[in-house]
Amino acid sequence: MEKEKNKNWPEKLLLPTLIFLLLLSLVFSLGLGRYPVSAEEIVKIILNTSLGDRHDPDDVPWLVIMIVRLPRILMATVAGMGLAMAGAAMQGVFRNPLVGPEVAGVSAGASFGGVLAISLGFSPLYGVTLTAFVFGAGALVSAFFISRLTGSSGVLGLILAGVIISAFFGALMGIIIYLSDPAARLPGIVYWLMGSFSSATYPKMALMAGATLIGGVPLLGLSWRINLLSLGQVDAEALGIKVNFLRWSVVFCVSLIVAAQVAVSGGVGWVGLVMPHLARMLVGPEHSRLLPVSALLGGIYLSMMDNLARSLTTQEIPIGLITAIVGTPVFLFMFIKMQTRGWSDD
Amino acid sequence: MTSAVSFSGLSYAYRTGGWSLRSCTGSVPKGSVTAVLGPNGCGKTTLLKLILSLIKPMEGSLTVDGQTALVPQIFKVAFAFAVLDMVLMGRARKIGFFSQPSGRDLQAARQALDRVGLAHLERRSFHELSGGQRQLVILARALVAEAEILLMDEPTSALDLKNQDLVLRWMDRLTKKDGLTVIFTTHHPHHALAVADRAFLMLEEGVRLDGTAEQTLTAENLRCLYGLPLQRLDFEYRGFKTSTITPVFLAPEPSSPEVP
Numbered sequence: 016m017e018k019e020k021n022k023n024w025p026e027k028l029l030l031p032t033l034i035f036l037l038l039l040s041l042v043f044s045l046g047l048g049r050y051p052v053s054a055e056e057i058v059k060i061i062l063n064t065s066l067g068d069r070h071d072p073d074d075v076p077w078l079v080i081m082i083v084r085l086p087r088i089l090m091a092t093v094a095g096m097g098l099a100m101a102g103a104a105m106q107g108v109f110r111n112p113l114v115g116p117e118v119a120g121v122s123a124g125a126s127f128g129g130v131l132a133i134s135l136g137f138s139p140l141y142g143v144t145l146t147a148f149v150f151g152a153g154a155l156v157s158a159f160f161i162s163r164l165t166g167s168s169g170v171l172g173l174i175l176a177g178v179i180i181s182a183f184f185g186a187l188m189g190i191i192i193y194l195s196d197p198a199a200r201l202p203g204i205v206y207w208l209m210g211s212f213s214s215a216t217y218p219k220m221a222l223m224a225g226a227t228l229i230g231g232v233p234l235l236g237l238s239w240r241i242n243l244l245s246l247g248q249v250d251a252e253a254l255g256i257k258v259n260f261l262r263w264s265v266v267f268c269v270s271l272i273v274a275a276q277v278a279v280s281g282g283v284g285w286v287g288l289v290m291p292h293l294a295r296m297l298v299g300p301e302h303s304r305l306l307p308v309s310a311l312l313g314g315i316y317l318s319m320m321d322n323l324a325r326s327l328t329t330q331e332i333p334i335g336l337i338t339a340i341v342g343t344p345v346f347l348f349m350f351i352k353m354q355t356r357g358w359s360d361d
Numbered sequence: 362m363t364s365a366v367s368f369s370g371l372s373y374a375y376r377t378g379g380w381s382l383r384s385c386t387g388s389v390p391k392g393s394v395t396a397v398l399g400p401n402g403c404g405k406t407t408l409l410k411l412i413l414s415l416i417k418p419m420e421g422s423l424t425v426d427g428q429t430a431l432v433p434q435i436f437k438v439a440f441a442f443a444v445l446d447m448v449l450m451g452r453a454r455k456i457g458f459f460s461q462p463s464g465r466d467l468q469a470a471r472q473a474l475d476r477v478g479l480a481h482l483e484r485r486s487f488h489e490l491s492g493g494q495r496q497l498v499i500l501a502r503a504l505v506a507e508a509e510i511l512l513m514d515e516p517t518s519a520l521d522l523k524n525q526d527l528v529l530r531w532m533d534r535l536t537k538k539d540g541l542t543v544i545f546t547t548h549h550p551h552h553a554l555a556v557a558d559r560a561f562l563m564l565e566e567g568v569r570l571d572g573t574a575e576q577t578l579t580a581e582n583l584r585c586l587y588g589l590p591l592q593r594l595d596f597e598y599r600g601f602k603t604s605t606i607t608p609v610f611l612a613p614e615p616s617s618p619e620v621p
Binding site: 107110111233236237238239240242243245246247249250252253254255256295299300301303 | 410413415429430431433435438439440441442443446450451453454456458459460461462506512
């Protein structure tokens with residue numbers, strides 16, 4: 016009994032603690048960089064600006080904080096929150112701890128769209144972003160119809176469709192990369208694919224935050240129902256659940272978040288795979304507790320990783336590389352820990 | 362006595378094969394335990410699915426009076442949910458599509474868990490429970506759905522003897538004391554004889570015998586059903602009159618199955 020009570024109390028403190036840490040990481044990130052700004056000054060600038068104070072456009076600290084750093088840091092935070100929550104939801108839908116949010120093939124579609132747009136010389140803000148987003152959405156629609164065509168309405172159909180879509184768009188992307196001009200276009204494509212928040216602007220941030228909200232709010236609403244998807248199909252249906260409708264609702268919300276993230280910042284892997292595991296260690300597998308905690312952890316994690324990306328060396332490092340390099344050993348560690356907790360025989 | 366479930370001429374075929382259930386007729390009185398027996402592939406599960414209205418009958422009529430709930434065999438859930446979270450899933454019908462369980466749902470789940478005597482395990486992981494305890498948790502999940510008709514799919518098949526007794530006792534108690542209706546499938550005629558008021562004997566493609574457990578669960582009927590000899594034993598244990606029925610495995614003479 017004593018142990019059970021101890022298990023209970025951190026849950027109430029966990030969310031406020033994580034929100035506080037997220038705010039702390041925001042202020043820390045804003046202060047980090049070649050032009051140093053103190054925490055006090057950061058809070059003052061943000062408060063004054065949000066209260067509507069006019070600023071001298073030549074005020075360097077203001078420019079650094081509000082124009083250079085804030086959109087980028089917000090974008091990394093929102094992307095991390097969205098991806099981690101999306102990953103937690105997808106692991107619930109697929110009942111598999113090894114899937115990430117990209118499993119339905121949306122990342123591949125959006126990546127292809129982005130590469131296509133860069134190779135055609137579209138404008139980086141609207142051209143690339145929107146093309147990537149449209150192809151991501153197209154990949155989702157294709158996955159839906161392919162899984163219907165295969166006749167297996169369950170998880171298997173969805174996995175097969177995801178594999179087919181990812182392979183197809185991967186191949187198309189390969190063709191474009193192979194054919195593109197190695198001097199003019201190729202570096203841009205490769206850099207974009209490795210993921211970066213360096214081109215962050217407020218419009219891009221708004222696009223991603225909007226899509227993340229539109230996908231994320233319903234996803235939080237559905238979070239309790241995701242539990243029901245971990246039961247067998249007949250069992251869940253007998254509880255009154257329209258299993259396929261629920262599953263696709265979750266996949267749709269997830270895909271919106273993923274497509275928006277890939278569209279504005281290219282390939283950022285491992286966040287949606289690793290963060291839900293960390294969250295599950297903290298609050299257990301119940302999804303209405305898991306999703307908010309995953310989101311907060313993801314936000315903190317990705318903003319910190321982006322700090323590494325922009326300040327580790329004098330030159331920017333693609334964030335996709337950092338999340339993979341940090342994510343893989345973390346994942347290995349958790350995999351070993353989970354194995355000792357009896358997950359491997361599943 | 363009014364019936365909780367009644368059906369006549371009920372037929373169903375899956376897309377992939379022939380009839381799974383053919384011209385099936387029977388009725389289940391309210392407040393009774395009904396055992397469904399038959400060899401593998403005789404359509405027991407199809408009958409349960411029809412009663413749960415997960416599938417629609419292709420022919421015949423089916424009347425179900427009351428909220429149904431399935432009590433499946435669950436040995437593993439992909440995630441190590443807490444026991445209370447498992448029970449709470451029974452409230453799915455009462456919780457809106459984008460909503461979270463309310464305090465009332467939580468209270469109902471706790472009460473249901475208390476009813477099956479497992480309130481002290483609410484924070485434990487479902488995976489840590491014994492087979493019998495898991496079955497009771499799933500029973501609590503059906504109770505929290507305010508179901509009146511429980512459909513139990515082989516509720517005793519993977520349990521040790523003590524847990525078999527526990528689950529059978531609960532089936533008896535829920536019907537006799539609480540007025541619920543229980544329909545369960547089983548491969549153990551002695552379980553049916555111990556707890557059931559009525560029994561369906563199903564041969565391939567439909568119910569061939571529907572009657573009181575006493576009438577239907579005879580050695581002769583079951584010999585025809587399973588194609589091997591069975592022996593019924595009536596005896597008294599410390600003043601408790603009971604009967605059991607047991608298959609005679611490795612019997613010397615070959616048996617010839619006939620349709621009764």
